[in-house]
Amino acid sequence: MTERRTPPRWLRWTLVVTAAVVACVVYGVTTASAELNLGPHEAVYEVDTDGLVVTDLGPLGTLEIDSPLPLGLGVDVTVQEIPADLTAVDDASTLDKLVGDLDRYLQFYDSPQITFDAVTWALVASAARRTVGALVVVALAAWGVRLLLGPRRRDELSATLAPRTWQLTAGAVVVGVVGSTLVAGDVTPPRAGRPASEVFAGTALEGARITGRLASVVDTYGGQLLELYEENEAFYAAADDDLHDAWRAWEIRDAVRTNLGAASPVPEDAVTMLVVSDLHCNTGMSPLIRSTAELSGTDVMLNAGDTTMNGTAVEKACVDSFAAAVPDDVPMIVADGNHDSVLTSAQEAAHGQVVLDGSVVEASGVRILGDRDVLETRIGEGTTVARERTPAEQAAELAATACAEGDVDLLLVHTPVVGDPALESGCVPFQVSGHTHRRAGPVQVGQGIRYVSASTAGAASGQATVGPLRGTAEMTLLRFDPEDGRVLDVQVVSVNPAGQATVHDREPVPEVVPAVGQLEPTAAPEAAPVTPSPEASPVATPLELEDPPDGGSTQEPSPSPSPEGPLAP
Structure with a gap:
């Protein structure tokens, strides 16, 4: 053997x-x-x-x-x-x-x-x-x-x-x-007599086969869904093309202004920041946000909150879509709003976004202070305090932190009035916020400048934000001078419900006029008169609203938005 x-x-x-x-x-x-x-x-x-x-x-x-x-x-x-x-x-x-x-x-x-x-x-x-x-x-x-x-x-x-x-x-x-x-x-081949549904032809679900009662539902309503899908795709694709055309037209106009000496010189190391706010899950705007960031050479993106509608786990797709709109190597700084949640913050952080938590962060040389909203609004349920402190206490804490740090360049919060004590103290030179769905400013508040962004989703009262725009969507570009530590100008980029994009000219930020006898920042106040109603979403007290360029809305935000509509600011 x-x-x-x-x-x-x-x-x-x-x-x-x-x-x-x-x-x-x-x-x-x-x-x-x-x-x-x-x-x-x-x-x-x-x-x-x-x-x-x-x-x-x-x-x-x-x-x-x-x-x-x-x-x-x-x-x-x-x-x-x-x-x-x-x-x-x-x-x-x-x-x-x-x-x-x-x-x-x-x-x-x-x-x-x-x-x-x-x-x-x-x-x-x-x-x-x-x-x-x-x-x-x-x-x-x-x-x-x-x-x-x-x-x-x-x-x-x-x-x-x-x-x-x-x-x-x-x-x-x-x-x-x-x-x-x-x-x-053991792989089951397609069953005989079960053809692919024609409703899904040309979509990501092309070739899908339907069984049971769902087949009749798709036959009945699938055409409506497909029409909505195609309408949505066509609307935002055309709007994105129009945005590129509008940007090129503005560049020519700006070049002429510069050659004529009408444009003020800007430092070569100026930092460009793109502000979005109140996106409310309108993922159709994602390509336009990315286009604006790329065309402008954005260095930092600022999200003033309300990325979602209810802050639920299923809205991760919304967070993912907006994260995909951020160009590589561009930081996204977020101050989550009352329609977001702790879960939303975790989803954003998973994409590498910086979610503000009451401390100062630095991005491209800009020192930014902010925090997520202490209130949470749920559709059909109203608004509740979701954190250990009230809006007034949060406002006072932000003001105290700003004065203790001493060199904060920008305050990013969702609700405008939460930042008022910090502006009044003189420890914050510029504030960015959202929440009201209406643009306001830049206007002096206390010893700082406040700018309220309109909704980047085109959120309109009583209207859903998914699908083609029901209202005008806006984004804002800010240019920051790192040497002087101040925001130089604001530039609004808007898209109206007809899908027409407008790139507005830059508007200089007004200089702060010191109060009589006050040249240095004051100490932070102990408390701020911020008393939003617990029965509805907090909104800013009546603001001094600028006339938006090109006939934009000048309507003041309602102090008591209806919880019955699809969105409460």
Whole structure:
């Protein structure tokens, strides 16, 4: 009998470890799962081996798409309820409610790739965690078996199995190949008589097959949804093109002004900051925000809050979309608003954005102080204090911090009046805020300048912000002189409901006129008269509003916005 040749010890261990790793990876990948959202719904995503992406909508049926994953892998999506804080309804007609629902789903269809990317990374992370966990279990089990066997028994087993290394390896490979073949053979092909729905032709869901009662729903209302999707895509694509044209026209106009000596010289190291505010999940504006940032050479982006509508987990797609609008290497500084939440802040921080928390941060040489709003507004539920202090206490703390730091260049808050004590103290030269959905300023308040940004979502009273604009959307460019430590000018970029973009000329920021007998900053006051109503979203007290350029709205913000509408400022 021919004596079996025993492979070297290192090779045997390599084969054992490789087999264990492969088995654990297969386990990790095929059992990966994630809890994210699908449109306004919460949803559970689970990897399986049927070669299909199947969205289970319960008694309504399923939506099936051929899986793009290799090796027969697919994904099962179990759609769950819409979170309770998104289900508030009014006394509108059934058709009005349907249109409202279509608007919410439009957020998903407007930028489905955002959701797809989030799901992909979540499943990859889940697979990695499960793989590592399985490896730990295998390693602990092997160590336990080693201890139980003892040295003598281990030597006996090694002497018996080592000469059969190649046979055992071949057997493991055969089992793996057969198992893979069975998995691939178990892939369910598209069922006969179930054609792809024509509604999804030309969209990210092209080729989807519908089952059950959902099929009739899609046949009935799918055309409406597709029309909304196409209308939304066309509107913002045309608006973005118009924005580029408007910017080129403004550059020519500005060059002429400069050659004629009508434009004031600006330091070469001036910092350009782009202000957005009250985005309220209107992801259609994301491409225009990015275009403005790139065309202007923005160095810092400032978000004055209300990125979402209700601060829920399913609005992560909104945060993701706006994060994608930030150019590489440009910092985003955020002061979250009353329609955001702690969860929103965490989602923004995950994208590398700097979420203000009451301390001073520095971006491109600009020292910025700010904090997220202490109030939280939920549609249909009103406004409550969500932190340990009141708005008045927060205002006093910001003023005290500004005076203690001594060199704050800009205050970024959501609600304008929260920054008034800091401006009155003279310890903050310039404040940026939002909340009112109306532009105001720049105007002197106390010993500083206050600027209130209009809504970048074009938020209009009683109107949803998803879909084509219902009101004029605005962004603002600020230029900051790092040597003098002051904001030089403001420039408004607007898009009206017709999709027409306007790049307004720069307007110089007025010089601060010191109070009589007061040339130095005063100490921060102990408290500020900030008393927003707990029954409705806080808004600024009546502001001295500038006439917006080119016929923009001059309406003052209402002191008592209705909680019945889609958005409370």
